[in-house]
């Protein structure tokens with residue numbers, strides 16, 4: 001069974017090349033791993049798939065935070081908390097997945113990641129992009 005895919009929307013584009021590239025990669029990674037996650041009940045496989053998502057999310061967050069620091073973004077600390085929150089929720093959902101071993105909970109992890117990606121990218125990340133562009137145009 002192949003599940004639904006999330007498509008890139010023009011509204012996700014922030015106009016900052018490095019960030020947009022990483023967001024594209026992250027979305028593709030979610031799509032690619034989601035099907036594998038749905039199809040396996042092996043705890044080790046599930047852990048390995050979530051570890052890949054987790055590692056890329058961490059990389060992306062550090063990269064974004066460094067860019068914010070460089071730009072002197074005043075809301076960096078608040079933004080960093082959003083990132084930390086995602087990682088800790090991902091960790092606890094992984095733990096749940098290990099306990100339940102049900103297809104439904106894999107689906108919940110995927111739904112959570114997708115809605116987090118969309119909300120954060122069009123919300124907090126967009127706020128930084130607006131700041132960044134204002135600064136460039138000064």
Ligand SMILES: [Fe+2]
Pocket residue numbers: 023060064121125
């Ligand atoms: Fe981001």
Ligand SMILES: [Fe+2]
Pocket residue numbers: 064079083120124125
């Ligand atoms: Fe972010």
